[in-house]
Amino acid sequence: MLQGDGSRAQIVQAIGEDAQPSVKAFLGLDPEARVGFRGSLANGLKNDTKLGSNGERVPFDGVVATKNGQPYTGPQGNDADFFVVSGNLAAQLGNTPFFRNAARLDTSLNGIFVDFGGGLQSNPLLSGMNVEPATFREFTSTGIQKKLNAGDEQIYFIPGQP
């Protein structure tokens, strides 16, 4: 059962609209860049290490009772795992092997991402979302394909969506 004020489809629509300034900024850096999100919001369920009180899989905005088999007392809520795919931008970020934060590409992106995260948090449709500021992970095409092959769900934003 969803706990937010809207269905996941509505949430995805709302995020797609709020993401447009970020999408435009990335396309300004690389016209071939593709931007989207992955993880529990795309999948509809949190990953299978996080379970509910009856051992069931948890919806993306559900309450986690155990994590990796242990009682979970950390923060609840949900987030969106945003990403941008671009070999050119990956090369600009250089040798940062684990998590290439796209905000490092240009200082002008910070304000855009802060506004994006703030807008999502203030949207009643997206209650419980932890996204301030929004963080975009940079992937190469190979890297994002590897995630897809491993069962990842990925949703891409359509540039210019109103």
Added chain:
Amino acid sequence: MMTHFLATVEFDAHRSLPDLAADLANACGIPLTKEESGRFDEVPAYVGNVGEVQFTLFGPAEDQEDRECVLEISYRTSLPVKQAQAATTALLQPVFDGTEMDSTGHINCSAQLSNLLVARGFGDCKPVN
């Protein structure tokens, strides 16, 4: 006009992420707690801050071949560079001893952070550029 310092360093692959987080906290007073929100996907991390200075210590994900831990420091402020440097702790001031912006608009302080950590006993610390 915002001032944005960035520093990235890495440590030898033999270090475990929790031990390194504890060592950094003990040696430098950097408060690091395990990131639980999932902000960095499957990449394990410890985060903390001293005022406006944000610390993120990344460890390798399970399927990652490279095993080095990486520490990133980000300091974004509306203060001019020199005032920004003065506004941080005595420990961190030498890290933000730079004025030249790179092509991304950041002031890269990786070398200064590496120097500080080597002097504090982290001999395996190297700047990442």
